[in-house]
Amino acid sequence: MQSALLTVAASEPFVKRWLWNREIRIFLIHYGVWVIVSLIGGWLELQFIPADRLEEATPILAHYRNDWWGYVQMTLIADLVYLIPVHVSYWVFQRSMRTGRAWALVLFGLYMLVYFFVQSLLYGILVGALGWPVKNQEALSTIVITWIYTVIFIAVRAYRQNRRRQKELELQRTRAELQALKAQVNPHFMFNTLNNLYGTAITGNMDRTAAGIEQLSSVMRHITEASQQDVILIEQELRFVEDTVELHRMRVPQTESIQIRAVMDWDEKPAQIAPLLLNPLVENAFKYGISMQRPSFVDISIRVTDGTLTGTIRNSIVSRTQLEKGTGTGLKNVRQRLALAYPNRHLLRIEQTNDEFIVYLTINL
Structure with a gap:
C-alpha cells in the first residue's frame, strides 16, 4: 500500500508538467472548442432543419437523430482524430x-502531401468504424477542408510564434540598452563627485569633507542598488537628486554670486521611475552652469503630481564653447533612456538663450 502511494506521489510532478506543457494546453483548449462548437452546431441543425430534409442535408447527423449520446461520443472521437494530425x-x-x-521547407511540403493521403486513410477508417452514411464527394470535401484548415492553423501559429519571439528579443534588447545606459551614468557621476570632495579637502575643511564622504556613501549605495532594478520608488529618486545637489553645494564657495536652488515636490501618491534618469540633467547643470569667476546659478524644480513628473532645470551658461562640446553625451543618454523606458509618454524640450540653458521634462509615470 505504501509503495503504491509513493508511486502516485512520484508521478504527480510528471502529470503536472504534462498538463502545464504549453502545447498540451493549446491542444486541449483547441479540442474543447471544437467539441463545443460541433455539439452546438449539431443541436441547432436538429432544431431548425425539417426532419424530412435532414437525411439530405446532414446524413451523419440524421444517422444519430434518435441517439444524442451516440452523437456526443462520435463528436468526441471524430474531433480527436481530426485535431491530433493538425497539431x-x-x-x-x-x-x-x-x-x-x-x-527543410521542401521536405515539409512533401510531408503535407503525404499528410493529405494519410488523412484520407484515417477518415476512411473512421467512416467505416462508425458506420457513417457518407458519399464520396462529401468525404473528399471534408478531407480537403481539414487539410486547408491544417495549413491555416500552421501559418497562424507560426506567425504568432514569430511575433512573440520578436517581442521577446526586442524586450531583451531594450533591457540590455537600458543597462548599458545606466552603466554610463555611474563612472561619470563618480568622477565628478570625487572631484567635488577633492575641492573641499584641499581647502582644509575636514568637517565638510567628512560630511561629503558620508553623503557620497549614501549616493553610491543608491546607484549600486538602483542599477540592478528597472524602476524604483519616486521618493528614492528625488532623495538621490537632493543628495547630489548637496554634494555640489559643498564644492562651491558660499557666496552671493553663486545661486543654487533645488525644489522637490511630491504629492506622496505611489509612483515609480527609471533609476538614475534625472542625474545626467542635474550633473550637466552644475558642470556647465557654475563659475567661480562670475555670477552663475543652477535652479532645479521637480514636481510629481498624480503620477506625472514635471521638471525644469535651468542653469547659467558660463562658457558657450564648453557647453557645446560637453552637454551632448548626457542629454543623448537621457533621450535614449526616455525613448526606451517611456515611449510616447514623455516630453523633453531644451531652450537656450545667450546666458541661460533650460531643460523642460514631463514624464507620465
Missing part, C-alpha cells in the same frame, strides 16, 4: 524550421 503537423513544421535550411 502533429505543426510540431513537424517547428522541427523542420529549426534547421533554417531551404531544403
Whole structure:
C-alpha cells in the first residue's frame, strides 16, 4: 500500500508538467472548442432543419437523430482524430524550421502531401468504424477542408510564434540598452563627485569633507542598488537628486554670486521611475552652469503630481564653447533612456538663450 502511494506521489510532478506543457494546453483548449462548437452546431441543425430534409442535408447527423449520446461520443472521437494530425503537423513544421535550411521547407511540403493521403486513410477508417452514411464527394470535401484548415492553423501559429519571439528579443534588447545606459551614468557621476570632495579637502575643511564622504556613501549605495532594478520608488529618486545637489553645494564657495536652488515636490501618491534618469540633467547643470569667476546659478524644480513628473532645470551658461562640446553625451543618454523606458509618454524640450540653458521634462509615470 505504501509503495503504491509513493508511486502516485512520484508521478504527480510528471502529470503536472504534462498538463502545464504549453502545447498540451493549446491542444486541449483547441479540442474543447471544437467539441463545443460541433455539439452546438449539431443541436441547432436538429432544431431548425425539417426532419424530412435532414437525411439530405446532414446524413451523419440524421444517422444519430434518435441517439444524442451516440452523437456526443462520435463528436468526441471524430474531433480527436481530426485535431491530433493538425497539431502533429505543426510540431513537424517547428522541427523542420529549426534547421533554417531551404531544403527543410521542401521536405515539409512533401510531408503535407503525404499528410493529405494519410488523412484520407484515417477518415476512411473512421467512416467505416462508425458506420457513417457518407458519399464520396462529401468525404473528399471534408478531407480537403481539414487539410486547408491544417495549413491555416500552421501559418497562424507560426506567425504568432514569430511575433512573440520578436517581442521577446526586442524586450531583451531594450533591457540590455537600458543597462548599458545606466552603466554610463555611474563612472561619470563618480568622477565628478570625487572631484567635488577633492575641492573641499584641499581647502582644509575636514568637517565638510567628512560630511561629503558620508553623503557620497549614501549616493553610491543608491546607484549600486538602483542599477540592478528597472524602476524604483519616486521618493528614492528625488532623495538621490537632493543628495547630489548637496554634494555640489559643498564644492562651491558660499557666496552671493553663486545661486543654487533645488525644489522637490511630491504629492506622496505611489509612483515609480527609471533609476538614475534625472542625474545626467542635474550633473550637466552644475558642470556647465557654475563659475567661480562670475555670477552663475543652477535652479532645479521637480514636481510629481498624480503620477506625472514635471521638471525644469535651468542653469547659467558660463562658457558657450564648453557647453557645446560637453552637454551632448548626457542629454543623448537621457533621450535614449526616455525613448526606451517611456515611449510616447514623455516630453523633453531644451531652450537656450545667450546666458541661460533650460531643460523642460514631463514624464507620465
